[in-house]
Amino acid sequence: MSSIVDIQNEIISEFSILGDDKESTIFYIMELGGQLPEYPESEKTDENIIKGCQSKVWLTARENGDKIEFLADSNTDITKGLISLLIRVLSGRSPEEILNADLFFIDKIGMGNIIGSQRSNGLASMIKQMKLYALAFQTKQNA
Amino acid sequence: MSINIDQIRSLFPVLHQEVHGKPLIYFDNAATTQKPTSVIEALAKYYEHDNSNIHRGAHTLADRATRYFEKSREAVKDFIRAKEEAEIIFTKGTTDGINLVAATFGRKFINKGDEILISTMEHHSNIVPWQMLCEEKEAVLKVIPITDEGEIIWEAFLNLLSEKTKLVSIVHASNALGTINPVKDIIAKAHEVGAKVLVDAAQSTSHLEIDVQDLDCDFLVFSAHKLYGPTGLGVLYGKREILEAMPPYQGGGEMIKEVSFAKTTFNEIPFKFEAGTPNIGDVIAFKKSLDFINELGKKRIKAHEDELLAYATSGLNEIKGFVPVGTAKEKVSVISFNINGMHPFDVGMMLDAKGIAVRTGHHCTQPLMQRFGIEGTVRASFAVYNNKSEIDQLVESVARIAKIKNK
Numbered sequence: 001m002s003s004i005v006d007i008q009n010e011i012i013s014e015f016s017i018l019g020d021d022k023e024s025t026i027f028y029i030m031e032l033g034g035q036l037p038e039y040p041e042s043e044k045t046d047e048n049i050i051k052g053c054q055s056k057v058w059l060t061a062r063e064n065g066d067k068i069e070f071l072a073d074s075n076t077d078i079t080k081g082l083i084s085l086l087i088r089v090l091s092g093r094s095p096e097e098i099l100n101a102d103l104f105f106i107d108k109i110g111m112g113n114i115i116g117s118q119r120s121n122g123l124a125s126m127i128k129q130m131k132l133y134a135l136a137f138q139t140k141q142n143a
Numbered sequence: 144m145s146i147n148i149d150q151i152r153s154l155f156p157v158l159h160q161e162v163h164g165k166p167l168i169y170f171d172n173a174a175t176t177q178k179p180t181s182v183i184e185a186l187a188k189y190y191e192h193d194n195s196n197i198h199r200g201a202h203t204l205a206d207r208a209t210r211y212f213e214k215s216r217e218a219v220k221d222f223i224r225a226k227e228e229a230e231i232i233f234t235k236g237t238t239d240g241i242n243l244v245a246a247t248f249g250r251k252f253i254n255k256g257d258e259i260l261i262s263t264m265e266h267h268s269n270i271v272p273w274q275m276l277c278e279e280k281e282a283v284l285k286v287i288p289i290t291d292e293g294e295i296i297w298e299a300f301l302n303l304l305s306e307k308t309k310l311v312s313i314v315h316a317s318n319a320l321g322t323i324n325p326v327k328d329i330i331a332k333a334h335e336v337g338a339k340v341l342v343d344a345a346q347s348t349s350h351l352e353i354d355v356q357d358l359d360c361d362f363l364v365f366s367a368h369k370l371y372g373p374t375g376l377g378v379l380y381g382k383r384e385i386l387e388a389m390p391p392y393q394g395g396g397e398m399i400k401e402v403s404f405a406k407t408t409f410n411e412i413p414f415k416f417e418a419g420t421p422n423i424g425d426v427i428a429f430k431k432s433l434d435f436i437n438e439l440g441k442k443r444i445k446a447h448e449d450e451l452l453a454y455a456t457s458g459l460n461e462i463k464g465f466v467p468v469g470t471a472k473e474k475v476s477v478i479s480f481n482i483n484g485m486h487p488f489d490v491g492m493m494l495d496a497k498g499i500a501v502r503t504g505h506h507c508t509q510p511l512m513q514r515f516g517i518e519g520t521v522r523a524s525f526a527v528y529n530n531k532s533e534i535d536q537l538v539e540s541v542a543r544i545a546k547i548k549n550k
Contacts (some may be wrong), residue, residue, distance in 0.1 A: 025496075
């Protein structure tokens with residue numbers, strides 16, 4: 001599996017092909033959302049909703065050996081696409097990798113301009129929640 | 144005589160820019176309208192030439208600022224055809240005006256068991272202040288239901304009215320649906336049971352003729368920024384005898400007549416409700432936006448906007464997957480809609496990518512969205528400077544977006 005840095009570089013080069021055209025970029029993000037694995041309906045609980053997102057975002061994490069796998073869904077296609085990017089970078093990693101990850105691709109692809117400030121806050125909440133899961137698993141593993 | 148839109152557009156500098164490489168199409172006018180050069184220049188001129196505090200100064204600048212400030216009050220009085228300037232109170236906006244009435248009229252005249260009547264299509268700012276008041280006073284908030292088209296159910300309104308009703312607070316034109324409510328009839332019926340009526344005119348003042356004496360409303364509130372004027376400024380109109388009977392709101396500055404540590408006497412209306420240094424520059428500049436509207440005439444503005452509304456409605460209705468929300472017979476130039484299978488945020492962002500600015504979400508009318516069983520809508524709202532070619536682009540973009548999920 002490629003490193004967190006490699007995958008981010010991959011994403012950056014994919015987005016660079018789209019250039020400055022905002023509409024194509026949004027369509028691409030929505031397409032990515034469509035590729036997310038199905039999220040179990042039973043997990044669509046209030047507990048799993050991320051606070052701070054304008055749209056509804058559900059996120060759960062499960063252990064797979066010493067790695068963490070994330071599952072997520074949203075009621076908006078664009079947000080789903082954004083989560084799929086985070087999952088591509090952070091899912092299947094160890095808690096240490098997740099906690100130490102520097103998510104430079106977000107700035108590099110100009111995410112703030114693409115999604116606007118309110119959604120950027122939502123994205124920050126998603127990352128925070130993923131890191132909180134990593135911290136919880138790390139604490140458990142070290143116990 | 145019809146309106147020369149190109150000429151009008153040339154008065155609004157903000158419209159002449161590109162967003163994401165496309166010419167800006169501004170369809171978020173129900174949230175706030177753009178400002179003509181005359182308003183922007185008046186604001187700059189005040190700070191460059193006349194900046195001074197008003198009503199108390201003994202010098203030329205203070206005198207000038209005071210005169211211009213009071214000229215604006217006079218212009219507002221004429222604009223809504225109030226009897227006298229004393230009935231015009233400058234506030235921070237519509238929300239501030241409603242809160243003022245809730246905090247003063249409400250505190251004095253609403254008692255345990257009294258009823259306040261609002262409608263399902265109210266903005267949060269015409270719901271929450273009354274909820275707070277009702278909780279404090281153990282009064283009851285009642286809600287007039289609406290039809291699927293987004294119109295008030297008249298019989299239900301009549302059934303809810305009773306001797307217990309002390310206040311009806313009703314929106315003139317819905318920000319989320321565009322529905323124009325029959326406020327004159329509502330006021331007449333409410334008065335029959337002795338209730339006072341507040342009209343939330345935030346969305347109607349820029350489109351419809353407002354005559355508070357003809358309406359016979361007790362209060363009317365609106366914001367300057369939806370009238371091509373500055374933000375952070377609004378008007379509360381109230382009938383003299385009611386304003387006089389209301390206790391003051393905030394203490395300090397302009398609202399007092401005499402203060403001693405033993406006792407304070409309060410100023411006359413409107414100053415009784417204008418504590419502290421007001422938003423002088425914006426009040427002065429606001430007159431220019433009223434001049435702009437008066438020069439065009441509300442009739443011509445409404446005719447142009449009605450044409451845009453009909454044109455957009457017929458174009459959008461052709462699109463597979465287009466679901467209008469709010470189809471009242473009488474509407475201001477607001478189109479609220481959803482696209483089957485899509486979240487309004489996604490639609491809004493895709494329109495933004497084409498340089499088209501719309502509002503998405505619940506429009507601060509969550510109970511109304513619950514009534515329709517939806518999370519929100521996409522809302523395109525038109526102003527006098529919009530034109531048909533912009534609407535063509537909206538229709539084309541919505542059609543392209545709808546195709547994603549409605550093939």
